[in-house]
Amino acid sequence: MADRALGEALRRPGVLFLDDAQRLSPPLLDYLRLLWDEPGTAAALLLFGAGAERVIARAPALRSRVLTWHQVPGLGQERLAETLAMFHDVWEGADPVDVGWADATVARGNFRTWARITSHVYALSKRCRDVRVDRVLMQACARLGPYP
Structure with missing residues (x-):
């Protein structure tokens, strides 16, 4: 039921922000990849967190779908x-x-x-x-x- 609700929400244009992405497990990262591979997905996924790039790099199927990487400096x-x-x-x-x-x-x-x-x-x-x-x-x- 939660899978269906999340899938329906992601069919609408929008952005899903996930902070502390460095704490996500490999199975969860693969689940996110599967969600974004669903036909009709219109939302963007933004993963944040210190070290998130290392975790994503260890999930090659998700890493291959990364469109851009950004380093965000602290607020002055x-x-x-x-x-x-x-x-x-x-x-x-x-x-x-x-x-x-x-x-x-x-x-x-x-x-x-x-x-x-x-x-x-x-x-x-x-x-x-x-x-x-x-x-x-x-x-x-x-x-x-x-x-x-």
């Missing part, structure tokens, strides 16, 4: 505050210097950490008025668990 500090504001509106108006400090000291360029911080700031903003996103709040939210 000058664009981080702007990017976070596009990610979620809790970051609108945040001081770029504070965001840069938090990235250097607590998030260390990890977008999952930023997603966790965002989740906690958002939950707080729903409970309190006039939440000021500053270094102290970002550092505190980074230390909390994954769910508010």
Whole structure:
């Protein structure tokens, strides 16, 4: 049933993003290849992750279907505050210097950490008025668990 639902979803134009592709097992990579070999598949598959290229290289049937490889550099500090504001509106108006400090000291360029911080700031903003996103709040939210 899940195979059928996934197959139907992939017949529509779109993109399926898979992060941590380096953790996918060879049988799962072969399953992905079979899905994309199905006639009528209109979606694109993007595999991400540090070392994903090594895992895909060990799956020759999938590797032969790779159209392009890209190395994506980390997001520069000058664009981080702007990017976070596009990610979620809790970051609108945040001081770029504070965001840069938090990235250097607590998030260390990890977008999952930023997603966790965002989740906690958002939950707080729903409970309190006039939440000021500053270094102290970002550092505190980074230390909390994954769910508010």
